[in-house]
Amino acid sequence: MTAGTGTPAIEPAGTPAIETAGLTLRYGNFTAVNDVSLRVAAGARHALIGPNGAGKTSLVHALTGNVPATSGTIRLGGEDLTALPQAARVRRGLTRTFQINQLFRGLTVLENVSLAILERERKTRNFWRSATADRAVAEEAREHLAFVNLDAYAARPVHALPYGLQRLVELAIALGTKPRVLVLDEPAAGVPAAQSEAIFERIHALPRDLTLLFVEHDMGLVFRFAERITVLVQGAIMTEGTPAEIQADERVREVYLGRRGHHAAA
Amino acid sequence: MRLVRVGAGLPLLLLAVAGYFLFPEYLTLFTSLFILSVFALSYDLLQGHAGVVSLGHAVFFGTGAYTAAILARHGLEEPLLGLLAALLVSAALALVLTRIVVVGNDLTRLLVTLGVGFLVFEAANQARDLTGGADGLSDFTMGPVLGLFRFDFAGETAFFYSLAVLALVYFFLWRLAGSPFGLALRGIRENVRRMPAIGAPVRRHLATAYTISGGIAGLAGALLAQTSNFASLDMLGFERSAEVMMMATLGGTGSIPGVVLGATGLGYLKDALSAMSPKYWQLGIGIVLMLSVFVLRGGIAGAFTALLRRLRGRA
Numbered sequence: 001m002t003a004g005t006g007t008p009a010i011e012p013a014g015t016p017a018i019e020t021a022g023l024t025l026r027y028g029n030f031t032a033v034n035d036v037s038l039r040v041a042a043g044a045r046h047a048l049i050g051p052n053g054a055g056k057t058s059l060v061h062a063l064t065g066n067v068p069a070t071s072g073t074i075r076l077g078g079e080d081l082t083a084l085p086q087a088a089r090v091r092r093g094l095t096r097t098f099q100i101n102q103l104f105r106g107l108t109v110l111e112n113v114s115l116a117i118l119e120r121e122r123k124t125r126n127f128w129r130s131a132t133a134d135r136a137v138a139e140e141a142r143e144h145l146a147f148v149n150l151d152a153y154a155a156r157p158v159h160a161l162p163y164g165l166q167r168l169v170e171l172a173i174a175l176g177t178k179p180r181v182l183v184l185d186e187p188a189a190g191v192p193a194a195q196s197e198a199i200f201e202r203i204h205a206l207p208r209d210l211t212l213l214f215v216e217h218d219m220g221l222v223f224r225f226a227e228r229i230t231v232l233v234q235g236a237i238m239t240e241g242t243p244a245e246i247q248a249d250e251r252v253r254e255v256y257l258g259r260r261g262h263h264a265a266a
Numbered sequence: 267m268r269l270v271r272v273g274a275g276l277p278l279l280l281l282a283v284a285g286y287f288l289f290p291e292y293l294t295l296f297t298s299l300f301i302l303s304v305f306a307l308s309y310d311l312l313q314g315h316a317g318v319v320s321l322g323h324a325v326f327f328g329t330g331a332y333t334a335a336i337l338a339r340h341g342l343e344e345p346l347l348g349l350l351a352a353l354l355v356s357a358a359l360a361l362v363l364t365r366i367v368v369v370g371n372d373l374t375r376l377l378v379t380l381g382v383g384f385l386v387f388e389a390a391n392q393a394r395d396l397t398g399g400a401d402g403l404s405d406f407t408m409g410p411v412l413g414l415f416r417f418d419f420a421g422e423t424a425f426f427y428s429l430a431v432l433a434l435v436y437f438f439l440w441r442l443a444g445s446p447f448g449l450a451l452r453g454i455r456e457n458v459r460r461m462p463a464i465g466a467p468v469r470r471h472l473a474t475a476y477t478i479s480g481g482i483a484g485l486a487g488a489l490l491a492q493t494s495n496f497a498s499l500d501m502l503g504f505e506r507s508a509e510v511m512m513m514a515t516l517g518g519t520g521s522i523p524g525v526v527l528g529a530t531g532l533g534y535l536k537d538a539l540s541a542m543s544p545k546y547w548q549l550g551i552g553i554v555l556m557l558s559v560f561v562l563r564g565g566i567a568g569a570f571t572a573l574l575r576r577l578r579g580r581a
Contacts, residue, residue, distance in 0.1 A: 102459055130444050
């Protein structure tokens with residue numbers, strides 16, 4: 001495991017792109033997210049790590065509104081989103097992707113991305129014009145597809161694509177919403193190592209004004225691509241810092257890196 | 267699938283007109299098949315396009331039928347005005363019912379729509395003054411369409427009147443299916459969970475679809491009341507709701523020409539089998555339905571697409 005690729009640590013300053021205060025999510029007696037106060041700086045490449053069951057996905061759910069938070073607040077660029085449902089948060093610029101593909105499997109790759117753009121532009125109220133005749137939408141969709149190197153697959157139904165490429169459709173759909181903050185829940189989950197490289201390479205190439213918060217369990221990828229890391233244990237933030245700081249942190253090694261640390265040392 | 271969706275409208279229309287010349291003694295049957303097609307198309311906007319099932323769609327069909335009949339009884343004899351009123355009343359009822367139908371999953375939706383169907387049926391049964399109760403309404407006369415075309419005994423006016431409405435509904439739904447709204451409905455069908463994550467107002471989309479669907483079902487009901495000069499409780503009933511689901515499934519849910527073929531096919535089969543054996547015709551329908559599920563996956567439209575693909579592969 002190597003240290004971050006020499007990237008300077010970005011300290012959170014000014015108004016964060018997204019910020020939570022005391023965010024808590026309970027399922028019955030079980031506290032999945034416990035009093036999380038997280039600040040993600042504008043333009044950040046911020047990773048969320050933690051052992052299995054640490055509540056990473058639950059935090060993503062609460063943040064993006066998949067599941068309403070039990071208590072606490074969520075602010076996007078200073079605006080309080082806590083009371084808003086998921087769709088309204090997306091329209092304000094907070095978009096997520098899913099750990100397990102959530103795609104429109106029977107639709108073509110192009111339709112998958114176009115639909116996100118049409119919803120963003122509020123064009124889906126139109127039931128008379130042809131959806132494919134909208135050239136601005138088609139052009140933008142093709143740009144997103146070109147970005148994730150899927151332009152050759154535009155006309156294919158999504159279910160006919162290999163899983164690794166479907167992961168890129170997942171990303172392209174999210175780009176179609178024009179997010180300000182993009183939350184990626186294990187963007188390379190379920191694909192072989194060689195392909196997860198390619199997926200993270202695309203994520204790395206995203207414009208710097210897009211704020212990224214991503215969950216990832218592959219430490220190699222985290223230390224290469226993240227500039228800031230928050231460690232979640234049992235639903236609560238244990239620590240936060242630069243990749244170098246997190247790697248040096250004894251407690252993190254204990255709860256999370258312990259076993260892997262041995263492997264790396266061996 | 268696209269080829270089937272786009273290309274089939276005109277041949278179907280020509281086929282219907284050919285039916286007029288080839289089988290002039292069957293105009294009444296054709297008329298009823300056109301009406302069934304309109305009804306099936308209205309239902310398939312929900313099941314086939316948005317992926318939302320309902321076992322109470324006859325509520326809107328019956329509402330349209332009663333609206334047309336009641337207005338005619340009170341002197342509104344112009345059929346087109348009756349159609350328009352039926353469309354609006356049924357659509358309004360659908361919009362009101364949206365709130366309870368849109369929530370939940372397929373199973374709860376089936377139960378809720380079934381329950382609504384029973385409630386409306388019983389309400390119509392009780393409201394004898396308005397609906398004629400179990401006797402239905404037949405004491406009304408329809409004026410000529412546009413003041414020009416009288417409903418004649420041979421059923422020629424009814425034939426073209428119903429065919430014109432079917433053609434308009436077909437064209438409207440075909441446009442809708444290819445529109446951004448149609449794409450959003452297919453998005454709901456394909457993955458309702460992803461939709462909010464791209465900022466889509468799912469409930470709003472479903473409410474719109476449900477309202478349009480209810481309105482068109484009302485058109486179909488009004489057509490039946492006007493062309494048969496009769497409105498009765500069975501037009502609201504569960505059997506009709508179940509039948510429309512069968513027609514859509516048999517034809518190939520999600521395919522507009524497929525659904526028309528399913529409706530005409532099942533409607534014709536019902537007519538032919540009951541003429542053959544008044545006692546056992548349901549047996550035949552049952553067998554056809556089983557076959558359509560186990561053999562003819564994707565319905566008539568699915569079989570047609572598979573055939574086209576095979577032919578193209580050979581060429």
